[in-house]
Amino acid sequence: MPFDAGAYGRYVADVYDETYAYLTPDAAVDTLAELADGGPVCEFGIGTGRLALPLAERGLTVAGVEGSPDMVAGLRAKPGGQRIEVAVGDFADTRVPGEFALVLLAFNTVFALPDQAAQVACFRNAAAHLRPGGRFVIEAWVPDxxxxxxxxxxxxxxxxxxxxxxxxxxxxxxxxxxxxxxxxxxxxxxxxxxxxHRYAWPAELDLMAELAGLRREHRWADWSRRPFGDTSSDHVTVYRRPERP
Ligand SMILES: C[S@@+](CC[C@H](N)C(=O)[O-])C[C@H]1O[C@@H](n2cnc3c(N)ncnc32)[C@H](O)[C@@H]1O
The missing domain is CATH 2.20.25.570 (N-terminal domain of TfIIb)
Known part of the structure; x- marks a missing residue:
């Protein structure tokens, strides 16, 4: 299987929603809506809108970048899916017009990039989308x-x-x-x-954030904001663009 932006969706798009129907998005959506501080929000790897659509239902303006036209078709087929602006491309370097209060990269999707260079580029691309004080939120597993x-x-x-x-x-x-x-x-x-997956430990992601001019604000074990610790298998990390350079 190639490591390209559309590969995952070519295999998975048809069954993505039913496969992951057991993931309840409520805690993620509550936390993200609070962090977004009124929005707008840009989701990298927006997929079929599992998180983007409930965020839009909360009244936030949501846009996205997505590498798989098949996943975008799934989003478009859902109520509200037509209203979300999506740029089809690689989120390592694809720009969506505008300045965002929050950029989201959920569900381990940072590891879909093929190598460290692409992941660093993705952090820089996220920072370039943020207004001063804006947040970049990543959800990923801890390598084991x-x-x-x-x-x-x-x-x-x-x-x-x-x-x-x-x-x-x-x-x-x-x-x-x-x-x-x-x-x-x-x-x-x-x-x-x-x-x-090209996996990375949280400390390596923190360095990528530093390279992109972002500072870590929070690291939780999950979307319900439990403390991150020695036995955490996942993390939700919030990076922030400084108000002033
Ligand atoms: C695990 S799914 C997550 C979808 C959605 N964010 C969610 O939480 O349900 C990963 C998504 O990222 C997309 N993707 C993977 N690599 C990408 C890349 N380099 N650029 C753009 N999209 C990519 C896939 O097509 C897929 O829609």
Missing amino acids: PAAFRNGRALRPVRVTEDDVLLEAAVLHPAEQRMTTTKVRLTATGVQLLPAN
């Missing part, structure tokens, strides 16, 4: 190489009576890459959902 044995891991993501989601992963530590295929098993059959 100890979960792998001989470079391979299989983990149940979600198990219910009639819907099982597994993740099979191969680690390439020299390049901080992980290739995964999610395997979804339901009564109608099996689906394979591949994704590439």
Whole structure:
């Protein structure tokens, strides 16, 4: 599978919403609406609007950048999806006109970029979209190489009576890459959902933010703002563009 901006959507767009229907966006939307301080909001990797549409329903103006025309088609098909301005392109370097109060990069999507250089470019692109005092919010997992044995891991993501989601992963530590295929098993059959990740620890993301002129304001363990700590598997981190340079 190639590491390009449209690759994920080509495999996943058709089943994205039903696969991730179990993720309740309420805590994310509450926290983001507060941080957005009236908006506007730009979401990098806006996808089918899982977070963007409820944010727009809160009265915020929302725009996005998305690499997959297939995911954009899913967004457009939903109520309110036509009203969201989306630039189709790579969020490492695609600009949406305007100055934003908040740029969002949720659900581990920073790791969809192929290497450190592209991730640094993405932080700079986020900073370029922000008004002074604006925020860049990232949600991502904390890398856990100890979960792998001989470079391979299989983990149940979600198990219910009639819907099982597994993740099979191969680690390439020299390049901080992980290739995964999610395997979804339901009564109608099996689906394979591949994704590439160039992972980074929170400290490396903090350095990328520094390079882009952003300062860390918060790091939480999740969207309900629990404290981040030694055992946190994920983080929600808020970076801020200074009011004055
Ligand atoms: C895991 S999905 C998250 C979608 C949405 N943000 C959500 O939380 O449901 C990642 C999204 O980012 C898009 N994407 C991945 N790499 C991209 C890139 N380099 N530039 C633009 N979009 C990208 C994918 O097409 C997909 O829609």
